[in-house]
Amino acid sequence: MFGRGLSAYLAVSVLLACALVVGYLIFGASGSGLQSYRLAGQEQQVRREIAELKRQQQELTVLREYLRSDEYIEGVARRVLGLVKPGETLVIVSGPEGQGQSAVEDESDRPSQPWWEALFGP
Numbered sequence: 001m002f003g004r005g006l007s008a009y010l011a012v013s014v015l016l017a018c019a020l021v022v023g024y025l026i027f028g029a030s031g032s033g034l035q036s037y038r039l040a041g042q043e044q045q046v047r048r049e050i051a052e053l054k055r056q057q058q059e060l061t062v063l064r065e066y067l068r069s070d071e072y073i074e075g076v077a078r079r080v081l082g083l084v085k086p087g088e089t090l091v092i093v094s095g096p097e098g099q100g101q102s103a104v105e106d107e108s109d110r111p112s113q114p115w116w117e118a119l120f121g122p
Contacts, residue, residue, distance in 0.1 A: 066072055077083040084090045 082090060
């Protein structure tokens with residue numbers, strides 16, 4: 001009788017130990033799966049950021065090339081510095097005398113309108 005109780009106790013102990021090991025393995029696997037899911041989400045976010053940064057880099061590269069172009073440099077020289085090419089004459093167009101501030105005040109009283117109407121309108 002003593003041998004039978006010991007073998008039952010041993011069997012229950014082994015089953016309990018196996019259940020603990022299986023529980024630990026399931027818990028560890030679920031933790032790893034959760035961590036893998038989080039890392040996949042972070043990876044997608046980093047990939048989106050990389051794509052956005054590459055797009056910005058491309059825009060800046062195009063802008064840099066334009067700013068280095070002769071067309072841009074000539075435009076700045078003409079508009080900002082007032083330079084002209086040999087043989088050209090610089091002409092500065094201004095409004096009629098006596099309309100200095102009143103013209104600006106009249107425009108501010110008008111309702112909003114498209115720029116071409118303000119430029120070519122009555």
